[in-house]
Amino acid sequence: MLYLIGLGLSDETDITVKGLETVKKCSRVYLEAYTSILLVDTPVLESYYGREVIIADREMVESASDEILRDAQNVDVAFLVVGDPFGATTHTDLVLRARELSIPIQSIPNASIMSAIGATGLQLYNFGQTVSMVFFTDNWKPASFYDRIRENRSIGLHTLVLLDIKVKEQSLENMARGRKVYEPPRYMTVAQCTAQMLEIEEEKRSAGEGGVYDEESLAVGAARVGGKSEKFVSGTLKQLCESDEVLGAPLHSMVLLGRRTHELESDYVREFAVDKEIWDRIWKRDYEGKQ
């Protein structure tokens, strides 16, 4: 059997009881470690499970999935995923491959950032499609997120923005020379994300295609959602460009509010405002009572 097991969002105790019992009986245990991370290190998981944990990087999952699935017709294999097992596309590939090999599959769900973001007080019913933000480079500033936010905002909905993480990345030089030397991991912060959003808005405006949001659009930054040190900050996009100190360590994510925001949502989120007066002024002007 192939077990896809969600680990939740924070530490080793966020696994479900069912998940933990299952991991403990598996012959091999893989941890998918490139679409998200827990706030604890692998040795902590190994001692908690009483099992060796094999790190499955992108290369292994995408190119060597048959190794992960080896003999899973006969033995139990666990594939651990931070959050929920079906949060990322990659894992449906693994399941399709397992199906081809007639390997039975069971998934054990857990909290995903896509639902846990409800802890901001914003209603999950009012979210449109989720977008991802990647680290811009000098030459590469992918802006497909912008049109998706435009769609969400055109119908008044919130947008959850998931922020890039870079683990086990090689520098161009090391890649060119075939040296398996990896850069330190990087986790995008809310400030980096909002700055990139405003940069793209600026570009789009110059091209006459802008106006999806602006410096005064309201948003909520979130850090370590579901963990004990969970932290939220709300304010304008401009204000969130300075939010890193308050939010602290990774992982971060953020929500851009839709105009259909309910008063109860605003009441809840206002509590986290950088400046409640500014929040109230913009709320009344741009959101309150809008449909």
Added chain:
Amino acid sequence: MLYLIGLGLSDETDITVKGLETVKKCSRVYLEAYTSILLVDTPVLESYYGREVIIADREMVESASDEILRDAQNVDVAFLVVGDPFGATTHTDLVLRARELSIPIQSIPNASIMSAIGATGLQLYNFGQTVSMVFFTDNWKPASFYDRIRENRSIGLHTLVLLDIKVKEQSLENMARGRKVYEPPRYMTVAQCTAQMLEIEEEKRSAGEGGVYDEESLAVGAARVGGKSEKFVSGTLKQLCESDEVLGAPLHSMVLLGRRTHELESDYVREFAVDKEIWDRIWKRDYEGKQ
């Protein structure tokens, strides 16, 4: 401290280890029992937690929340919610009230149907806003879901439809006579939901406002997501009107596909098709390669 603890979707072992450790140390334990249900009964939970579990019905949560919060400045109180604690609006009310009373709050997230629905193989990134479907009566057929589906479909997105549950409902007669006699619980099935959807489409067409979907629109029915007996059925809305026998016991939910469905998603979902030939024909005609 007020702990809001998600129970996940299926049975007593879907609570997280952190959640279980927390429940066991709480002085009072409430179970919110009207927006969703687990597939096991309360006595099972009580024996698993070693704690009495107080059922919190809608009336209690909405009108007697101060009883739930009583003395929570000094003792630990657990408020258990099926799925994730922030799945339903009601619970943000409870938190707002706790804030007023200076009660510290901690939430422990868990799987929600809003993320666990990814087990269908449909990508969470491609979902628009979630809608709810209530039981129609002869005189009451609320159709606000229709405009929201229209919005989602206009931008090519999937729609998760959450299905009504009725627990502790009084008949009109019993209500009028003040008799606290309750009807047996009812859980909407995928077949009932799709029939109601087609009924509204018919009405809207007669009024010249239809065309959001039709009998041949593709959808996925889901039953007991996250449980061992989890079951999916895919097909046209018309086909899903006959899916109850295959899907079996509650809880059900369903997803109406958006035209932006990726080929990988279709490959995955096709496995559950009532009739793979019909699926393929409609997929090619109405979805494949559409943006």
